[in-house]
Amino acid sequence: MSKEEKKVNRRDFLFTASYTVGAVGVGAVIWPMIDQMNPDKAQQALATTEVDISNIEPGKSITVLWRGKPVFLKRRTSEEIAEARAVKLDDLPDPQKDEDRVKEGKDEWLVMLGVCTHLGCVPLKDKGDFNGWFCPCHGSHYDVSGRIRKGPAPTNMEIPKFEFVDSNTIKIG
Ligand code: FES
Structure with missing residues (x-):
């Protein structure tokens, strides 16, 4: 193989390799980048996020970023909770009780990744056919429980690990 041919092959390989990485998706690309950060930066990127929820009125929601992803925090009204709980599990593509998506005794607070489980877009609040x-x-x-009801998304929006630090603070992660 001539020198020129070798060069061409190497270029082809580089093209194929970067193309393949691109096709794997965002999740696979993020981790190597975090790996290359210095330890402090990597720690920060993986850190938990504390959110002040004292100013969220019933029926309202906010979006925060956690690990580079949007997280929706919604303070649901008693009507919204009742509506979520009145749904029959048989009517759900991904059957899950509303009670299993919130913390016991804190039913008004829905905390979930704001990422559509179809291909990862960020859904719009207070829109759609199901009041969610x-x-x-x-x-x-x-x-209003973040459960998929209609359309191509296969599963409910994901609930991240979170806890109440006190009555006004939620720690995500
Ligand atoms: S990414 Fe949401 S419906 Fe396809």
Whole structure:
């Protein structure tokens, strides 16, 4: 093989390699980047996030960033909780009780990753056919518990690990 041919092959390989990484998706690309950060930066990137929830009125929600992803925090009204609990599990593509998506005794607080489980778009709040969220990318409708009700998303929006530090603070992660 001539020198020129070798060069071409190497270029082809580099192209194929970077193309493959691109196709694997965001999750696979983020981790190597964190790996290369210095330990303090890596620690920060993986850190937990504390959120002050004292100013969120019933029926309202906020979005915070945690580990580079949006997290929705919604303070649900008693009507919204009742609506979520009145749904029959048989009517859900990914059957899950509303009670299992919140902390016991803190039923008004829904905390979930604001990422559509179809292909990862960020759904819009207070939209869609089920009084919850709507993902405009391909038309997935989520209810007030963040459960998928209609459209291509296969599962409910994910609940991250979180806890109440006190009555006004939630720690995510
Ligand atoms: S990414 Fe949300 S419906 Fe496709």
